[in-house]
Amino acid sequence: MPLRRQTIMRRFRISNDVLLSILEYLDPPSLWRVCKAFRRAYLLVMEYQSLRYKYELAISGMKDGPVAYSKAPPISRLQLLLTYRKDWLQLAWAHEHRLQIPMPAQVGSSGGFIHQIHSHGVYSTLELSELPSSRKNRPPTLTRHMKYTTSSAIDRVAVDLFQALIVTGHIFSHQGQIGIQLHFRDLWSFAKHPRARALTYELSSQVSAGIVRMAILVCGSKLAVSLEFSGGRTKHLILNWSNFDARWLDDQDVRFLDETYLLGVSSRSGSSILSLYNVSKVASISVVREFELPETWIGTNMKFSPNSSPISDVSQTSDALFYTAPETRVLVITSTPIAISRSEYYPMNWLFLKESYFRYPSRRDGFRVSWRHWGQYCLIKEIDVPPSAICGPYTSGTKVFYVENAPVHSSRIASTRLRVIDFSPFSDPVDSPRGWTCVGPRASLIPTENSRSIPSSSVDGLPVKDVNATEDNIVLFLEARQGYQSANVLTFGTPVSVASRAHR
Structure with a gap:
């Protein structure tokens, strides 16, 4: 072929x-994926505040x-986010x-508020203290505090800030x-x-058995009231x-x-099962799919860790x-493990996976999904510490927190x-750190672990x-002492001035 007819690539x-x-x-x-693939895009993004944000x-x-x-340009948001x-x-x-709460009182946290319930026989006093937030430009001096007196007793409280809803249970x-x-x-x-x-x-x-624990969960128009009875039985009321x-x-x-799907864990027929329920119509709840949990979980006490981040974009405050x-x-x-002997204890196991895994129930899995199949999307960490020393875990978005208390009788300084x-x-x-007994090849979750000793001034020993x-x-929440219980609030992020001007 003559040279003048050859295709020229430009x-x-x-x-x-x-x-x-x-x-x-x-x-x-x-944007992150483009920057990962093209260095020129990354360099350009780093120069412009709105893109860097x-x-x-x-x-x-x-x-x-x-x-x-x-009200808050990209440069201000970027500084706060970093x-x-x-x-x-x-x-x-x-x-x-720190909040010093006189006892006796029931103290807890829900929906961005610390609540304290003081019983006066046939009626109760409920006090709510809003938690500060740098993302909402709400320092401790601008948080809201409410106090209500009810005509009936209160044993449990749940707050949904987005819906301006407070549910009390007795x-x-x-x-x-x-x-x-x-x-x-x-x-x-x-x-x-x-x-x-x-x-x-x-x-x-x-x-007829007495109730040892009650918990209330709110999700849109749906509500779950969990009751743990003496003897170990547990029941959950799902209510619209x-x-x-x-x-x-x-x-x-x-x-x-979400308002359509609910997860439940149970042991039956010699297996530990994670069930996916359709609760769109509470009167006719149905099981969409069942997921087998590891065999070693049979006969153990299984719980979900609460996640405080918004379930959907719609449920985020303005x-x-x-x-x-x-x-x-x-x-x-x-x-x-339910039974722990005096001479030894068995480690806890914590399972992690993306919540979005369950948001596609129409995929072609069978009704019963084996652990061998869906375990590929999970990670399991072994917590080799006595359960009595652990508080948590509690989850916020992608972060999982827990507290490890120092041993009560210890010869070493802890x-x-x-x-x-x-x-x-x-x-x-990163290389898998110690304690991870299962890392599913499709989990697409990379754990980064960190810890910090809590200063003695924060817990008073x-x-x-x-x-x-x-x-x-x-x-x-610290153990009560001298008629008071302390709730120590550790706030992250430093608010920045929103008077900065956006610029390129």
């Missing part, structure tokens, strides 16, 4: 203006919040304050049966919530609080994926500069430690009784 260089227009169109994960959102597993850029992510990974909180006895009374109130007025069918809902548990359709489940523990991307949420299931396992997306691969985690705080 490469054209896209101008920076055109490339910037393309990069600005991409969402954070796509999107890139850092992807690495952190975050999404941009609904606050207008006129500090926020660094502090969380290093467990370096920026602010610490346990009572009637004709030898244990009953539950629920109230559905507006968070700010404490009147009946406008979406509730009625202010009060009462039901019988149909069990907008129309009061209800049904009982007997699983060991349950957790909402005042956050950025928030955890719902699609990155990690699901954690713990397995603790301290209480705060530990975190982070599964942020797009992390660089007292064991941590419980711990909770939100997107902005870790709350340490």
Whole structure:
């Protein structure tokens, strides 16, 4: 072929203006992937604050919040995000304050509030203290505090800030049966919530044994009331609080994926099973699929770790500069041996996987999915510490937190430690650390572990009784002393001025 007829291949260089227009169109994960593949794109992104902000959102597993850029431009958000992510990974909180709560009282945390319940016989006093947030520009001095007095007793509280909903529960006895009374109130007025069918809902548990623990979970229009009875039996009431359709489940523990799907763990027929329920119509709950858990989990106490990050983009409040991307949420299931001898203990096992794995129930798996198949998407960590020394785990988005208390009788100097396992997306691969007994080849989760000794000034030498985690705080509940219980709030992220101007 003559030389003049040969095909000539030419490469054209896209101008920076055109490339910037393309990069600005991409969402954070796509922008990260382009930067990973093309160094020129990465260098350009690092020069422009708005693009750098999107890139850092992807690495952190975050999404941009609904606050207008006129109030908080990209440079301000970027500065806060960089500090926020660094502090969380290093467990370096920026602010610490403590609540001293007089006893006796029931103390807990829900929906971004610390609540304390003081019983006065036939009525109760409920106090709510909002947790601070750097992402919402709400320092401790600007947090909200409410105090309500009810005409009936309160035993448990659940708060849903997005819906401005507060649910209170009370346990009572009637004709030898244990009953539950629920109230559905507006968070700010404490009147009946406008979406509730009625202010009060009462039901019988149909069990005469005493209740040792009650928990309340809220997910949109759905509610789960979990009751643990003396003797070990557990029941869960699944309720649509907008129309009061209800049904009982007997699983060991349950957790909402969203308003349509619910997960439950149970042991039956010689197997440990994770069930995926369709709860779109509570009156006719159905099992969509069953997943076999490891054989070693048979006969153990199985629980879900609460995850405090938003379940969907819609459920995010309107005042956050950025928030955890719902699609990155990690699901954690713990397995603790029920019987532990005096001479030895058996390690706990914690299972981790992406919550999004269960959001596609239409795929071609059979009704019963073997552990050999779906275990490829999971990680399991062995916690070789006595269960009595562990508080947690609690999950916020991709981060899993727990506290390891120092041994009560120890010949060596030991301290209480705060530990975190982070599964942020797009992390660089690392060698598997100690304790990971199962790393599924399709898990696409890379754990990064860190720990920090909690200063004695933060715990006053007292064991941590419980711990909770939100997107902005870790709350340490200490053992009561001298008639008071302390709740120590560790706040992450340092708010920056929003007066900065966006620039390229």
